[in-house]
Amino acid sequence: MLTPALYLFPVPIDNDTPVNRSIPQYNLVPLREIHHFVVENVRSARRFLKKCDREIDIDSIEFTVLDEHTSPEEVAPMLRPLEQGKPMGVISEAGCPAVADPGADLVAVAQRRGLKVVPLVGPSSILLALMGSGFNGQSFAFNGYLPIHQPARATKLKEMERRIIRERQTQIFIETPYRNNRLVTELAASLPGDRLLCVASGLTGEHERIITRPLSAWSKTTLDFDKTPAIFLLF
Amino acid sequence: MLTPALYLFPVPIDNDTPVNRSIPQYNLVPLREIHHFVVENVRSARRFLKKCDREIDIDSIEFTVLDEHTSPEEVAPMLRPLEQGKPMGVISEAGCPAVADPGADLVAVAQRRGLKVVPLVGPSSILLALMGSGFNGQSFAFNGYLPIHQPARATKLKEMERRIIRERQTQIFIETPYRNNRLVTELAASLPGDRLLCVASGLTGEHERIITRPLSAWSKTTLDFDKTPAIFLLF
Numbered sequence: 001m002l003t004p005a006l007y008l009f010p011v012p013i014d015n016d017t018p019v020n021r022s023i024p025q026y027n028l029v030p031l032r033e034i035h036h037f038v039v040e041n042v043r044s045a046r047r048f049l050k051k052c053d054r055e056i057d058i059d060s061i062e063f064t065v066l067d068e069h070t071s072p073e074e075v076a077p078m079l080r081p082l083e084q085g086k087p088m089g090v091i092s093e094a095g096c097p098a099v100a101d102p103g104a105d106l107v108a109v110a111q112r113r114g115l116k117v118v119p120l121v122g123p124s125s126i127l128l129a130l131m132g133s134g135f136n137g138q139s140f141a142f143n144g145y146l147p148i149h150q151p152a153r154a155t156k157l158k159e160m161e162r163r164i165i166r167e168r169q170t171q172i173f174i175e176t177p178y179r180n181n182r183l184v185t186e187l188a189a190s191l192p193g194d195r196l197l198c199v200a201s202g203l204t205g206e207h208e209r210i211i212t213r214p215l216s217a218w219s220k221t222t223l224d225f226d227k228t229p230a231i232f233l234l235f
Numbered sequence: 236m237l238t239p240a241l242y243l244f245p246v247p248i249d250n251d252t253p254v255n256r257s258i259p260q261y262n263l264v265p266l267r268e269i270h271h272f273v274v275e276n277v278r279s280a281r282r283f284l285k286k287c288d289r290e291i292d293i294d295s296i297e298f299t300v301l302d303e304h305t306s307p308e309e310v311a312p313m314l315r316p317l318e319q320g321k322p323m324g325v326i327s328e329a330g331c332p333a334v335a336d337p338g339a340d341l342v343a344v345a346q347r348r349g350l351k352v353v354p355l356v357g358p359s360s361i362l363l364a365l366m367g368s369g370f371n372g373q374s375f376a377f378n379g380y381l382p383i384h385q386p387a388r389a390t391k392l393k394e395m396e397r398r399i400i401r402e403r404q405t406q407i408f409i410e411t412p413y414r415n416n417r418l419v420t421e422l423a424a425s426l427p428g429d430r431l432l433c434v435a436s437g438l439t440g441e442h443e444r445i446i447t448r449p450l451s452a453w454s455k456t457t458l459d460f461d462k463t464p465a466i467f468l469l470f
Contacts, residue, residue: 026256111446140377
């Protein structure tokens with residue numbers, strides 16, 4: 001029998017890639033025994049479960065939605081099945097639950113109540129991009145989205161630039177996909193030309209690209225990243 | 236035929252755990268076709284390859300060592316097979332190559348020369364600990380080892396404390412395993428009692444423990460983390 005715990009299931013980043021490209025076989029063992037899932041989106045969670053195992057009886061599974069519209073008071077009661085001794089799972093839209101995603105609140109409640117949490121291995125665009133960038137992996141920061149408006153945006157860029165120089169800390173961040181190209185132009189215009197930028201897009205998919213160049217070279221590029229999920233790293 | 240590229244192969248964190256607990260099945264596809272590996276340690280790389288596939292012909296494989304004793308000039312020539320069109324692999328001691336490990340220098344050279352780099356999915360203690368901690372996954376920093384000596388150590392702790400408060404940035408770091416217990420005591424003595432500390436040890440293994448508590452509770456703990464690889468998170 002599966003140990004009662006909150007199991008965190010990573011989901012493939014790329015929709016067209018087979019599950020075994022980025023999920024260890026073992027993850028299916030707890031997956032098959034869990035009947036209570038907290039998910040970011042029910043439709044995509046069902047699709048993921050079916051992809052993992054076509055024999056899974058989806059109708060026997062209870063899904064609870066935890067997304068950016070969930071209010072804080074609603075989170076704690078979601079753990080009731082686990083408090084009654086039943087294993088539970090968390091499935092996010094893509095990548096690793098609780099990293100850049102609402103699942104962290106649920107994990108925090110589980111930790112406060114002394115419930116066991118089991119994170120499973122899977123794809124993280126942050127980590128894959130860092131591995132492929134060639135940048136410092138001994139010290140790095142993930143900053144989420146940059147502030148949209150000035151002057152907060154320029155201040156943030158300056159702060160990241162300072163941490164690269166003073167602390168040799170790789171700076172990682174994301175942008176809304178339709179603004180990717182504009183971001184590359186902006187970085188090239190506002191930071192030193194010898195600063196290195198890595199853009200990683202389509203990770204784990206057929207069109208994966210991980211490209212590191214100095215900003216002076218990026219300013220002349222015609223590479224198109226608009227509308228593809230991408231992750232940006234500076235060093 | 237496998238596309239010529241520098242493939243980055245993660246390795247299980249826990250020695251006693253089957254490979255399929257933390258490595259996707261797919262990773263074995265490129266692994267079987269590569270005859271040139273850059274490794275942190277030849278013995279453990281051979282052991283990993285044999286664990287992945289007992290049929291692998293280890294004697295047909297060329298291993299080049301890249302570790303903390305390798306001088307910078309030695310790194311670039313290691314990529315010669317790839318420049319001649321042969322796929323190459325990187326295998327580190329445990330976890331993901333190029334994250335907190337010398338492989339990053341090799342990836343940097345590959346990027347400078349416009350060679351393709353393919354990071355593969357696998358276990359990262361940093362990411363697993365972050366997922367399991369319940370801390371902010373939208374903003375986090377990995378700091379590597381804390382400085383050993385004062386006053387640099389106290390300054391670093393203060394800086395991390397400031398970034399938790401001002402930026403809500405989760406702070407992640409590691410310690411030499413035999414000093415783990417002393418570190419917990421030190422943190423409890425020098426930071427506010429309501430600051431949350433997560434200690435994650437034995438990740439992906441049978442004795443995995445991921446425990447988040449306020450420092451006021453850690454100061455009274457009798458939990459023993461000495462000599463087990465652990466990762467520390469503050470929030």
